[in-house]
Amino acid sequence: MIKGNQLYEGKAKVVYETDNPDELLVYFKDDATAGNGAKHGTIDGKGVINNKISAFFFKQLKDRGVKSHFIETVSAREMLVKKLDMIKLEIIVRNIVAGSLVKRLGLPEGTPLAVPVIEYDYKSDELGDPMLNRWHIMALNLATIDEMNQIEHMSLATNTIMRGILKAKNVDLIDFKLEFGRFNGEVLLADEISPDNCRFWDTETHEKLDKDRFRQDLGGVEEAYQEILNRLTM
Ligand code: ADP
Ligand code: UDP
Numbered sequence: 001m002i003k004g005n006q007l008y009e010g011k012a013k014v015v016y017e018t019d020n021p022d023e024l025l026v027y028f029k030d031d032a033t034a035g036n037g038a039k040h041g042t043i044d045g046k047g048v049i050n051n052k053i054s055a056f057f058f059k060q061l062k063d064r065g066v067k068s069h070f071i072e073t074v075s076a077r078e079m080l081v082k083k084l085d086m087i088k089l090e091i092i093v094r095n096i097v098a099g100s101l102v103k104r105l106g107l108p109e110g111t112p113l114a115v116p117v118i119e120y121d122y123k124s125d126e127l128g129d130p131m132l133n134r135w136h137i138m139a140l141n142l143a144t145i146d147e148m149n150q151i152e153h154m155s156l157a158t159n160t161i162m163r164g165i166l167k168a169k170n171v172d173l174i175d176f177k178l179e180f181g182r183f184n185g186e187v188l189l190a191d192e193i194s195p196d197n198c199r200f201w202d203t204e205t206h207e208k209l210d211k212d213r214f215r216q217d218l219g220g221v222e223e224a225y226q227e228i229l230n231r232l233t234m
Contacts (some may be wrong), residue, residue, distance in 0.1 A: 034215040036128050047077045049225045050194035051135050056232055058192040064161050064206050066154055068189035084181025087143050090121040094175040095160045116159050135207045150187040151180050169231040174199035195225050
């Protein structure tokens with residue numbers, strides 16, 4: 001595989017072309033943002049850790065029937081993936097109330113939800129990622145009903161699989177964000193699965209082991225990311 005031109009630089013990753021038109025190289029940066037880019041910083045070593053955690057989850061999901069863009073880990077910060085036609089949605093799955101749901105539903109952080117809740121956000125930095133429902137998604141031609149059904153099925157399966165893996169490591173999966181794309185007409189899981197886009201709490205102490213430590217200036221950010229990697233892989 002030969003690394004080609006830079007295709008895109010985002011907030012947390014850089015995407016490069018390769019000599020294969022169907023494959024991309026994703027480089028994980030240490031940069032961190034919060035509040036739709038309002039807060040900027042770096043989390044030392046985050047890129048290396050998120051590359052490892054994402055590869056771990058994508059492999060576990062593949063073994064259990066959830067297909068993703070992941071091909072292989074190439075270096076400490078680089079992952080080879082299938083080039084997808086990205087669906088401009090962020091799919092959020094929630095098991096326990098946290099973050100924006102506290103205000104929206106008026107429930108205290110930590111309240112369990114009776115069933116997992118799926119939300120859609122429009123992936124648009126200009127608009128601040130507004131929440132959408134299925135009607136908006138159809139009206140904007142972002143995805144078909146069939147694709148939304150597949151996305152919801154794969155998101156709930158991902159939730160069940162991740163919860164099981166994490167529970168055995170004494171970690172509760174509070175909520176997380178996924179992205180999907182199309183490859184030869186098939187919907188595949190994409191992007192990353194890491195403490196940047198999941199909320200992980202220690203089951204006993206409820207200590208936050210994710211990006212909320214950065215968002216809320218709680219300190220111990222690098223240590224929390226490393227702790228999740230250690231628990232998953234040691
Ligand atoms: P953002 O765009 O939100 O700042 P990142 O810094 O994480 O995000 O950049 C990664 C970009 O690559 C995102 O826009 C994401 O949608 C996109 N992406 C992730 N996986 C793939 C893939 N397999 N094919 C094409 N694009 C992808
Ligand atoms: N999330 C994300 N990117 C976003 C918005 C949310 O990865 O642009 C993740 C976030 O890490 C959390 C879940 O989605 O695990 C739910 O986030 P919430 O809507 O509560 O976001 P907040 O308002 O707290 O950013």
